[in-house]
Amino acid sequence: MKLNQLLKPLKFYQCAQNINDIEVQGIEMDSRQVQNDDLFICIDGFTVDGHDFAQMAEEKGACAVIAERPLSLTIPVIIVNDTVKVLAQLANQYYDYPSEKMQLIGVTGTNGKTTLTYLLDEIFQQYGDDTGLLGTIQMKIGKETYPVRNTTPDSLFLQKSLHKMVQNDVDTVMMEVSSHALDLGRVFGLDFDIAVFTNLSQDHLDYHKDMDDYLRAKSLLFAQMGNQYHNRKKLAVLNYDDPAYSLLARSTAHEVLTYGLDERADVRAKNVSLRPDRTIFDMITPIGDIQIKSNLVGEFSVYNMLAAASAAICANIPLETVQKSLSLTNGVPGRFEPVQRGQDFGVIVDYAHTPDSLENVIKTVKTFTKGKIYVVVGCGGDRDKGKRPKMANVAVKYSDLAIFTSDNPRTEDPDQILKDMTTGLEAQNFEVEQDRKEAISKAIQLCNPGDVVMIAGKGHETYQEIGTERFTFDDREIASNMIDEKLKERF
Numbered sequence: 001m002k003l004n005q006l007l008k009p010l011k012f013y014q015c016a017q018n019i020n021d022i023e024v025q026g027i028e029m030d031s032r033q034v035q036n037d038d039l040f041i042c043i044d045g046f047t048v049d050g051h052d053f054a055q056m057a058e059e060k061g062a063c064a065v066i067a068e069r070p071l072s073l074t075i076p077v078i079i080v081n082d083t084v085k086v087l088a089q090l091a092n093q094y095y096d097y098p099s100e101k102m103q104l105i106g107v108t109g110t111n112g113k114t115t116l117t118y119l120l121d122e123i124f125q126q127y128g129d130d131t132g133l134l135g136t137i138q139m140k141i142g143k144e145t146y147p148v149r150n151t152t153p154d155s156l157f158l159q160k161s162l163h164k165m166v167q168n169d170v171d172t173v174m175m176e177v178s179s180h181a182l183d184l185g186r187v188f189g190l191d192f193d194i195a196v197f198t199n200l201s202q203d204h205l206d207y208h209k210d211m212d213d214y215l216r217a218k219s220l221l222f223a224q225m226g227n228q229y230h231n232r233k234k235l236a237v238l239n240y241d242d243p244a245y246s247l248l249a250r251s252t253a254h255e256v257l258t259y260g261l262d263e264r265a266d267v268r269a270k271n272v273s274l275r276p277d278r279t280i281f282d283m284i285t286p287i288g289d290i291q292i293k294s295n296l297v298g299e300f301s302v303y304n305m306l307a308a309a310s311a312a313i314c315a316n317i318p319l320e321t322v323q324k325s326l327s328l329t330n331g332v333p334g335r336f337e338p339v340q341r342g343q344d345f346g347v348i349v350d351y352a353h354t355p356d357s358l359e360n361v362i363k364t365v366k367t368f369t370k371g372k373i374y375v376v377v378g379c380g381g382d383r384d385k386g387k388r389p390k391m392a393n394v395a396v397k398y399s400d401l402a403i404f405t406s407d408n409p410r411t412e413d414p415d416q417i418l419k420d421m422t423t424g425l426e427a428q429n430f431e432v433e434q435d436r437k438e439a440i441s442k443a444i445q446l447c448n449p450g451d452v453v454m455i456a457g458k459g460h461e462t463y464q465e466i467g468t469e470r471f472t473f474d475d476r477e478i479a480s481n482m483i484d485e486k487l488k489e490r491f
């Protein structure tokens, strides 16, 4: 593509050099990845400033650079006010606006995004769509899966991925939209057809100034859905029971469909029966009522199913398809995932890493546990420190014994994280075992028939991040081995 053509979305920019005949082979924001004739865009990041790598980009063959200040290079330097926004605009232009060629569903909220995108993926596949998925666990295009670094990638990777999905004839894409992504403009210019909100509770206050700032970031998804009133209807799906509902409803220019347990919600659950191994309820919707019998457990799963059904209804999926898909689903890897090795006690691995999600899952375990509940949990390093005492409090409040351990300490001192969790804790029903493997082993060793161990915080993760290195670690695998050992000892 000619550089002139690529710059078309921009009205104002400065360039002292002639850029008329420059041919661009690709866009790059990482100098290390630059290839001949790429356009390099300098991003001033949290760790380093991309402007400092423009020279490297030139040496690697970049044809031009986009920057926020003059740089002494021999290749043309195009100056703009905001390279983050320009990256999003040019990536969209370069990949020919892929989000407009698909049905795009964005999901935001503190908890439940991954779960909801998986439920939706199953519903749309059940309907017969070719689907794409972008989120915490992986990116998926049809049956192919790809590893990811962020829940919501930067705008360049995002547009490239959506373009690939278009090339693969994907009809519908579900994507998690994190508050970081919204705040950092990673989803600028995306044409969302349906935007879904799950819930808001404390997380990420290392990044956002306070809960209002966090909510403001979440509201951007609904404010930035685009304005195609006549071509295609756009819809916002909101949790009526969450206090954030009214602000989010006011943030969008589009029609809102609400869900919740409240009688006033458009899509709601009645006669809810929360059982140890399944959940049964009547789902009331504007287009008819269905009964849901699902393997998912806990009240939070009712919310996830209501949200999934609401988004599906917005996309004109028949209720029978929704009903069938929700009855078939076995949930999401690392979300309330049982580890079963034939033992007479329960072991559940879950990704709860916020006070609210931890409370939800332990309370759910409590509803069906006759024996004791042991919780193994830690808190991530380089993340919201305010969550630490709150998660510790929840763990001791709802369990018989909490074993506090390391999650991903990252660059923090694991002992300090554990101190942050336990300082001021009044209850005595906890132990501290920094080594996560030991902590899991201890909990499993303590189990008598009918007891349950809840291993929280890391869910699907197959690594433990200590310092800046990732070491192989999978709660499910470790727990399986420990259970096997315990069973062997018995015989």
Ligand SMILES: CC(=O)N[C@H]1[C@@H](OP(=O)(O)OP(=O)(O)OC[C@H]2O[C@@H](n3ccc(=O)[nH]c3=O)[C@H](O)[C@@H]2O)O[C@H](CO)[C@@H](O)[C@@H]1O[C@H](C)C(=O)N[C@@H](C)C(=O)N[C@H](CCC(=O)O)C(=O)O
Residues within 6 Å of the ligand: 029, 030, 031, 032, 042, 043, 044, 045, 046, 047, 048, 049, 050, 053, 149, 150, 151, 152, 153, 154, 178, 179, 180, 181
């Ligand atoms: C705090 C944050 O969001 N950081 C993101 C950010 O990194 P950064 O600002 O540190 O980037 P940087 O290293 O300073 O680099 C700046 C620029 O220089 C360039 N560079 C750098 C080095 C070099 O040699 N040459 C070069 O050109 C880089 O390519 C980049 O363009 O930009 C990177 C590329 O897009 C992201 O991967 C990275 O996410 C990091 C890994 C991260 O941990 N982010 C978390 C906080 C996050 O975003 N989490 C949310 C989900 C949270 C949730 O809901 O649970 C998410 O969406 O993942």
Ligand SMILES: Nc1ncnc2c1ncn2[C@@H]1O[C@H](COP(=O)(O)OP(=O)(O)OP(=O)(O)O)[C@@H](O)[C@H]1O
Residues within 6 Å of the ligand: 109, 110, 111, 112, 113, 114, 115, 116, 136, 151, 176, 198, 199, 300, 301, 303, 304, 334, 335, 336, 350, 351, 352, 353, 356, 357, 358, 360, 361, 459
């Ligand atoms: N609707 C919900 N409300 C509250 N908690 C939930 C809900 N759904 C799931 N959870 C809990 O939150 C945990 C994380 O769920 P999930 O991975 O779906 O959320 P997420 O929003 O994608 O999280 P992340 O931002 O870390 O990617 C689950 O393991 C479960 O403990």
Ligand SMILES: N[C@H](CCC[C@H](N)C(=O)O)C(=O)O
Residues within 6 Å of the ligand: 151, 353, 379, 380, 381, 383, 407, 408, 457, 458, 461
């Ligand atoms: N996406 C979340 C994941 C947290 C998972 C938990 N295991 C941790 O490392 O804190 C975050 O980056 O805050």
Ligand SMILES: [Mg+2]
Residues within 6 Å of the ligand: 113, 114, 115, 135, 136, 137, 151, 176
């Ligand atoms: Mg997620």
